[in-house]
Each structure stands twice: as C-alpha cells, then as structure tokens.
Amino acid sequence: MSLREPVSMDECVYFTNRSVGKGKIRAWVFRENCPKCGKGLMGKPKDPKTGRAKIRTEEYECPECKYNVSQQEYEDTLAMNIQYTCPKCSYVGEIAVPFKRKKVQRIDEETGKKETVEAVRILCEKCNEKIDVTKKMK
Numbered sequence: 001m002s003l004r005e006p007v008s009m010d011e012c013v014y015f016t017n018r019s020v021g022k023g024k025i026r027a028w029v030f031r032e033n034c035p036k037c038g039k040g041l042m043g044k045p046k047d048p049k050t051g052r053a054k055i056r057t058e059e060y061e062c063p064e065c066k067y068n069v070s071q072q073e074y075e076d077t078l079a080m081n082i083q084y085t086c087p088k089c090s091y092v093g094e095i096a097v098p099f100k101r102k103k104v105q106r107i108d109e110e111t112g113k114k115e116t117v118e119a120v121r122i123l124c125e126k127c128n129e130k131i132d133v134t135k136k137m138k
Contacts, residue, residue, distance in 0.1 A: 003096065026082070
C-alpha cells in the first residue's frame with residue numbers, strides 16, 4: 001500500500017513531521033470536497049479584510065457554495081495518513097487511520113508524572129508498539 005503524499009500544504013487540514021524517541025512520524029490529513037456541491041475543497045473561512053484563513057474558527061466552509069459545517073463533524077469524516085519508523089523495532093511502515101483524537105495517558109519525560117493528552121494512536125505493524133501522534137501543546 002502506497003500513500004499519496006501532499007504536494008503543498010494547501011491540500012492538507014493537518015500536517016506534522018516529528019521524531020518520537022528513536023523513531024520518526026510523518027502524518028497528514030487531506031482536505032475533502034464539499035459534501036453539498038462537490039466542487040470546492042472545504043477549508044477554514046477567509047477573513048474578508050486580509051484574505052487569510054481564520055485559524056481559530058470552529059467551522060469549515062466551502063469557498064464555492066459557502067456551505068458551513070462544524071469542525072468536529074468535518075474532522076470526524078477525514079482519514080490521517082501516517083508514515084512511521086517504530087522507535088522500538090525500527091520497522092518502517094505506513095498506515096491510514098480515522099482522524100479522531102482520543103484522550104491518552106502518558107508519562108511526561110520532564111516531570112515523570114502522568115498526563116492526559118489528545119492523540120491519534122497507532123500500533124506498529126511488526127511489534128505492536130503503541131505510537132502516539134499527539135496534538136501539539138503550547
């Protein structure tokens with residue numbers, strides 16, 4: 001199975017490229033066509049003054065027909081494509097999973113305490129190691 005890679009960031013709702021321990025993760029989520037008109041790619045609404053996307057808005061909009069859908073409802077229909085190198089067994093694989101973040105407990109490396117983060121969890125195809133694609137925290 002070969003995943004299609006994005007040519008530009010304009011095609012993506014989400015993209016990340018990071019290292020996890022000894023392994024690496026590259027993940028992206030493609031934008032989908034409008035469910036109403038089928039012509040435009042859904043995206044964040046544009047600010048009329050600057051012409052840039054409104055980053056903090058909680059909805060997605062079709063640029064063609066102006067159809068709006070909530071962020072949660074739209075993102076639940078998307079699929080996340082992931083290329084990874086397992087930090088445990090160094091297996092290189094790729095997988096497509098639903099783009100649904102779940103609350104996951106992990107141990108913070110700095111403090112040593114347990115913390116709850118939002119992440120998409122996948123399993124290594126070879127050794128079944130849990131690999132988390134976490135939401136970036138500020």
